[in-house]
Amino acid sequence: MDLFNIPANELIQHLINGLTLGAIYSLIALGYTMVYGILKFINFAHGEILMLGTYSGYFLYYMLCDPTKGGSYVIIAFAVSLLFAMIISAILGITIERIAYKPLRKAPRLAPLLSAIGVSIILMNLASLMFGTKSKKFDYPFDNTPIHFGDASITPNQIMILVVGLIMMVSLKLFVDRSRLGKAMRATSENQAVAALMGINVNSIISLTFAIGSALAAVAGILIAMEFKVYPTMGQLAGLKAFIAAVVGGIGNITGAMVGGILLGLLETFGVVIIGIPQGLKDTIAFSVLIIILLVKPSGLLIKNRREKV
Amino acid sequence: MPLLYTKNLRREFGGVIAVSDVNFEVMKNSITGLIGPNGAGKTTLFNNITGLDFPTKGNVFFKGEDITELPAYKITRIGIARTFQNIRLFREMTVFENVMIGRHFRGNHPKLSRNRLVNFALGMVNLKMEEKDIYENSIKWLDFFNLLPFRDEYAKNLPYGRQRELEIARALATEPDLLFLDEPAAGMNPQETEELMATIRKIRDLGVTVVLIEHDMKLVMNICDTITVLNYGQKIAEGTPGQIQNNKDVIEAYLGKSDD
Numbered sequence: 001m002d003l004f005n006i007p008a009n010e011l012i013q014h015l016i017n018g019l020t021l022g023a024i025y026s027l028i029a030l031g032y033t034m035v036y037g038i039l040k041f042i043n044f045a046h047g048e049i050l051m052l053g054t055y056s057g058y059f060l061y062y063m064l065c066d067p068t069k070g071g072s073y074v075i076i077a078f079a080v081s082l083l084f085a086m087i088i089s090a091i092l093g094i095t096i097e098r099i100a101y102k103p104l105r106k107a108p109r110l111a112p113l114l115s116a117i118g119v120s121i122i123l124m125n126l127a128s129l130m131f132g133t134k135s136k137k138f139d140y141p142f143d144n145t146p147i148h149f150g151d152a153s154i155t156p157n158q159i160m161i162l163v164v165g166l167i168m169m170v171s172l173k174l175f176v177d178r179s180r181l182g183k184a185m186r187a188t189s190e191n192q193a194v195a196a197l198m199g200i201n202v203n204s205i206i207s208l209t210f211a212i213g214s215a216l217a218a219v220a221g222i223l224i225a226m227e228f229k230v231y232p233t234m235g236q237l238a239g240l241k242a243f244i245a246a247v248v249g250g251i252g253n254i255t256g257a258m259v260g261g262i263l264l265g266l267l268e269t270f271g272v273v274i275i276g277i278p279q280g281l282k283d284t285i286a287f288s289v290l291i292i293i294l295l296v297k298p299s300g301l302l303i304k305n306r307r308e309k310v
Numbered sequence: 311m312p313l314l315y316t317k318n319l320r321r322e323f324g325g326v327i328a329v330s331d332v333n334f335e336v337m338k339n340s341i342t343g344l345i346g347p348n349g350a351g352k353t354t355l356f357n358n359i360t361g362l363d364f365p366t367k368g369n370v371f372f373k374g375e376d377i378t379e380l381p382a383y384k385i386t387r388i389g390i391a392r393t394f395q396n397i398r399l400f401r402e403m404t405v406f407e408n409v410m411i412g413r414h415f416r417g418n419h420p421k422l423s424r425n426r427l428v429n430f431a432l433g434m435v436n437l438k439m440e441e442k443d444i445y446e447n448s449i450k451w452l453d454f455f456n457l458l459p460f461r462d463e464y465a466k467n468l469p470y471g472r473q474r475e476l477e478i479a480r481a482l483a484t485e486p487d488l489l490f491l492d493e494p495a496a497g498m499n500p501q502e503t504e505e506l507m508a509t510i511r512k513i514r515d516l517g518v519t520v521v522l523i524e525h526d527m528k529l530v531m532n533i534c535d536t537i538t539v540l541n542y543g544q545k546i547a548e549g550t551p552g553q554i555q556n557n558k559d560v561i562e563a564y565l566g567k568s569d570d
Contacts, residue, residue, distance in 0.1 A: 180414050183403075183407060183410070183411055183414065184411070184414070186400070186402070186403065187400050187403070187411050190400045190401065190402060190403075191398055191400070193362050193382065193398075194394075194398045194399075194400070196361070196362075196381065196382035196383045196386070197360065197362070197382050197383075197386055197391070197392060197481075198383075198386060198411050198412050198414070198480070198484065199383050199386040199387050199412075199414075199484060200383055200411075200414075201381075201383050202383065
């Protein structure tokens with residue numbers, strides 16, 4: 001069975017690649033969408049939170065072990081570093097919100113947006129200054145030889161991305177839908193004043209939202225770092241694309257961010273092979289999708305025509 | 311001593327004085343009415359008491375304590391709840407969730423320590439007990455308003471009158487000692503208003519002190535023990551319904567001055 005003259009095994013290969021890319025976009029997109037859901041603004045420093053989280057994980061990883069040696073100790077060190085990166089990112093996210101966004105909560109909507117872009121530029125340059133602009137290799141904690149099945153193959157890192165992505169997304173969804181704090185988050189996103197009147201400490205909920213979003217970004221950052229590298233601008237393009245994924249799915253909608261991310265990952269992969277967009281123009285796919293969505297369905301795929309709240 | 315009182319409460323917005331040095335008193339177990347023409351500052355006064363807005367000058371005292379500076383969530387936790395003139399439910403949540411959330415963060419379970427960390431240390435037994443308490447209480451308040459059949463509906467899908475009731479149920483789920491109702495009868499037909507009056511009395515009989523803003527004079531005169539009248543941000547009268555109905559200043563504020 002050949003679809004668009006592409007053999008089935010190649011299609012499966014592209015599907016795997018698209019899904020892993022999409023899972024990473026989804027993880028980052030969740031941070032944008034959660035913050036937007038509560039504060040109605042785009043945290044443009046999200047990519048830099050990802051980058052700094054990844055750096056902190058990177059440094060701890062290489063301090064604890066020598067990944068080239070392999071073995072179970074390396075895997076434990078990797079897990080510890082991942083957790084550390086999540087914690088650092090979470091703290092960073094909360095701190096940025098407190099310093100740069102909270103004082104502007106009553107200001108016009110453009111003000112926190114500009115503040116976010118400012119924070120993003122500062123953090124990126126700070127990272128270049130402190131860590132250097134040269135990209136650093138992040139070694140796999142395990143043997144990353146591809147596993148072949150049929151003519152397609154999957155790398156252990158891709159499996160990890162899919163598994164970790166799935167676990168994170170399912171647990172986030174359960175947390176938001178079922179738990180008490182999740183309920184408080186939904187209440188806060190619908191109406192902060194009324195949430196406060198229910199005894200909910202809105203400031204803590206906002207901090208919690210930033211913490212969760214940032215921690216997920218750190219996970220995505222480390223997953224990216226192993227495929228590519230660690231460098232001060234690594235959060236930029238990944239952040240922008242995840243932002244597009246969030247808009248495509250319907251910003252403010254958690255399921256939307258997951259769907260949007262996966263969709264974008266698949267579109268980027270299949271856009272190259274099926275439509276034949278040159279590899280060098282791959283990044284234009286995401287932005288074209290953004291333009292089309294904004295023209296056709298600005299509220300995003302998963303949100304029914306939303307009225308602006310008065 | 312009154313359950314709640316304000317001392318020279320003043321709220322200015324730029325040059326506009328919305329509430330001007332008002333001393334407002336609410337006696338325990340009473341139903342107190344707050345009336346006045348549109349723009350008299352009634353809702354502003356509510357907002358300043360419930361922590362959604364803060365006075366320019368003056369203080370609010372509840373159970374003898376100064377609560378002027380407390381944020382809204384803390385005011386809820388010490389026992390003040392409110393509803394809004396324009397209904398503000400969590401529209402994307404179910405009826406049951408709306409009521410449950412009122413209880414979740416109250417943190418006043420008699421058998422539990424107020425300290426969440428201690429709760430965790432004591433283990434899941436207490437958490438389960440708390441969950442059970444939340445569940446049972448939410449059911450209780452839904453039942454009080456006959457909302458049980460709508461339990462799993464989204465709040466936004468309820469008919470208007472039902473939404474008003476749900477908002478009161480949600481406020482009561484925080485177990486308040488004092489409940490502020492902002493125009494509870496707005497948009498209701500005479501029969502619904504009649505039912506609402508009975509409900510408000512029932513709430514008072516449960517030991518909850520009620521303060522209400524209302525334009526429906528029949529309702530106000532019928533159920534209020536005392537009435538405070540605001541006009542242009544100032545308190546112009548205070549007394550029983552009988553006294554208010556015959557008060558010259560009040561009649562003037564509502565109908566204008568007669569020439570003779």
